[in-house]
Amino acid sequence: GAGVSQSPSNKVTEKGKDVELRCDPISGHTALYWYRQRLGQGLEFLIYFQGNSAPDKSGLPSDRFSAERTGESVSTLTIQRTQQEDSAVYLCASSLGVSSNSYEQYFGPGTRLTVT
Amino acid sequence: DQQVKQNSPSLSVQEGRISILNCDYTNSMFDYFLWYKKYPAEGPTFLISISSIKDKNEDGRFTVFLNKSAKHLSLHIVPSQPGDSAVYFCAARAYNNNDMRFGAGTRLTVKP
Numbered sequence: 001g002a003g004v005s006q007s008p009s010n011k012v013t014e015k016g017k018d019v020e021l022r023c024d025p026i027s028g029h030t031a032l033y034w035y036r037q038r039l040g041q042g043l044e045f046l047i048y049f050q051g052n053s054a055p056d057k058s059g060l061p062s063d064r065f066s067a068e069r070t071g072e073s074v075s076t077l078t079i080q081r082t083q084q085e086d087s088a089v090y091l092c093a094s095s096l097g098v099s100s101n102s103y104e105q106y107f108g109p110g111t112r113l114t115v116t
Numbered sequence: 117d118q119q120v121k122q123n124s125p126s127l128s129v130q131e132g133r134i135s136i137l138n139c140d141y142t143n144s145m146f147d148y149f150l151w152y153k154k155y156p157a158e159g160p161t162f163l164i165s166i167s168s169i170k171d172k173n174e175d176g177r178f179t180v181f182l183n184k185s186a187k188h189l190s191l192h193i194v195p196s197q198p199g200d201s202a203v204y205f206c207a208a209r210a211y212n213n214n215d216m217r218f219g220a221g222t223r224l225t226v227k228p
Contacts, residue, residue: 004159033216042122042220043160043205056215091159103148103209105216107159 002026004108006092012114013082021077021111025094032075033095033105034067036088043091049075050097082115089113119143120208122219130227135193137222139206142187146208146217151180151191154203154221163204164191196226 005024013019025032034046045059049069060066064082069075079086089112093105121140129135137151147168152160166173166180166189173180179192193200206219 035218043218045215045217048215093159103216104150104162104165105152105160105207107152107161109157109159 004092004094004106006090006108006111008111009109010112010114012116015084015115016081018078018080019082019113021079021090021092021113023075023077023092023094023108025073025075025092026106027073028096029094029106030072030097031095032069033093034075034077035091035093037091037110038088046077046090079113082113084115087113087115118220119146120206120217120219122204122206122222124222125220126223126225128225128227129196131198132195135191135196135200135224135226137191137193137204137206137224139189139191139219140187141189141208143208143210143217144187145210147211148209149180149182149189150207150209150216151178152205152207152218153200154205160205193224196224198226198228200224201226 007022032049035043047067051072052069064080067077089110091110093107095105150165151163153163154160164175164178164180166182171182182189203221203223205221207216209216
C-alpha cells in the first residue's frame with residue numbers, strides 16, 4: 001500500500017548540468033502530475049499524463065524541461081542545462097484518472113532541487 | 117495565467133475560533149474544487165472537495181462553501197486547532213480537462 005514516491009529526495013547540482021527526477025505513482029493510478037514549488041510561492045503546474053501520453057504540456061517553463069512516462073507507471077522529469085531559477089521543490093501526484101469520478105490527487109514528498 | 121487565486125498569503129487565528137480561507141477562480145469551466153493541506157517538507161494531502169452542483173460540503177470541522185456566481189469558494193475550519201497550522205491550497209479542475217490548477221496557498225497559524 002505504498003503511496004507516491006519520488007527520488008532523489010534532495011539533489012544539488014551545478015548550473016548547466018542535466019538532472020532527472022523520478023516519480024513512482026500509486027499502482028493503478030492512470031493520471032500523473034508534476035508541479036514545482038519555488039521558495040515562498042504556490043504550486044506551479046508543469047505537466048500531466050493520462051496513461052503514457054501528456055495531453056497538457058502547457059506548464060513546462062521552457063524547452064529545457066521534458067517529461068516522459070512509461071508503462072502507465074514511472075515518470076521522469078528531465079531538466080537540461082539547469083539554471084539557478086530551476087531551484088525548487090518538484091512534486092509529483094497521481095490520481096485514478098478520467099475514468100474515475102475521483103479527482104483527488106495523492107502527492108509524493110517532493111524532490112528538493114538546488115542549482116548552485 | 118493565475119486561474120486560481122488565494123489572495124491572502126497568511127492567516128492567524130486563536131485556537132477554538134473559526135478559520136476562513138478564501139479562494140477565487142476565473143475559469144468558468146472549473147467544475148470540481150478541492151482543498152489540500154501541506155505541512156513543511158511533506159507533499160500536500162487532500163482535505164475536502166466540492167462539486168459545482170453543490171454549494172456546501174461538510175466533513176467534521178471542515179466545511180467548503182462554493183459561490184458559483186461569484187466564482188468564489190471558502191474553507192471554514194471550526195473550531196480551529198494548533199494542529200491545523202499548515203499551508204492550505206485551493207485547487208480546481210475543468211470538466212473538459214483532467215489537469216488541476218492550484219492557488220498560491222494560504223499559511224494558517226492557529227495560536228494556542
